[in-house]
Amino acid sequence: MSIKAELKEIIREMSYEEREVTLASGRKSNFYFDGKQTTLHARGGLLVGKAFYDEVKMFDGPIHGVGGLTMGADPIATATSIAAQLEGEEMHAFIIRKEPKGHGTGQWLEGRKNLPPGSRVVIVEDVTTTGGSSMKAVERAREEGLEVIGIVTLVDREEGARANIEGEGVALRAVFTRTDVVG
Numbered sequence: 001m002s003i004k005a006e007l008k009e010i011i012r013e014m015s016y017e018e019r020e021v022t023l024a025s026g027r028k029s030n031f032y033f034d035g036k037q038t039t040l041h042a043r044g045g046l047l048v049g050k051a052f053y054d055e056v057k058m059f060d061g062p063i064h065g066v067g068g069l070t071m072g073a074d075p076i077a078t079a080t081s082i083a084a085q086l087e088g089e090e091m092h093a094f095i096i097r098k099e100p101k102g103h104g105t106g107q108w109l110e111g112r113k114n115l116p117p118g119s120r121v122v123i124v125e126d127v128t129t130t131g132g133s134s135m136k137a138v139e140r141a142r143e144e145g146l147e148v149i150g151i152v153t154l155v156d157r158e159e160g161a162r163a164n165i166e167g168e169g170v171a172l173r174a175v176f177t178r179t180d181v182v183g
Contacts, residue, residue: 094115112144118145132164153172
């Protein structure tokens with residue numbers, strides 16, 4: 001079984017639910033993708049790292065780092081960084097806080113010493129709906145002096161994220177779309 005086929009099965013089993021939820025965007029939905037159930041799963045995390053690394057390689061290189069808003073991006077960034085290292089490529093993980101650190105340096109971005117200003121990075125997400133969280137991560141990364149090359153998401157819910165993100169001039173790649181996962 002291919003990496004993507006196996007990963008899709010784990011997403012279906014661990015992350016997809018049909019139930020009423022309120023999304024981060026404020027929208028109501030009758031289905032939910034809890035990406036962290038897959039990205040924190042031992043085999044799922046390994047496959048996520050490999051799948052994201054394959055997607056990140058589709059952008060013009062070099063890519064120096066991968067990261068995004070805590071907490072959805074955290075396991076993805078780490079798994080992708082490890083997958084890249086296993087292939088002999090330096091691609092550091094970073095985490096963008098939702099609020100600056102309340103003590104010490106007060107920083108927004110963790111992993112900063114690995115990514116000097118001008119580093120080329122890709123933002124990673126577990127699930128995109130409208131793209132609002134992804135664009136917050138893009139803005140914060142740019143404010144920190146990083147060059148954002150694009151965004152990769154595990155699942156695009158196909159509810160406007162692509163149009164919104166690409167309308168801002170940022171490329172979006174999805175490992176899967178909702179249609180890919182649930183038909």
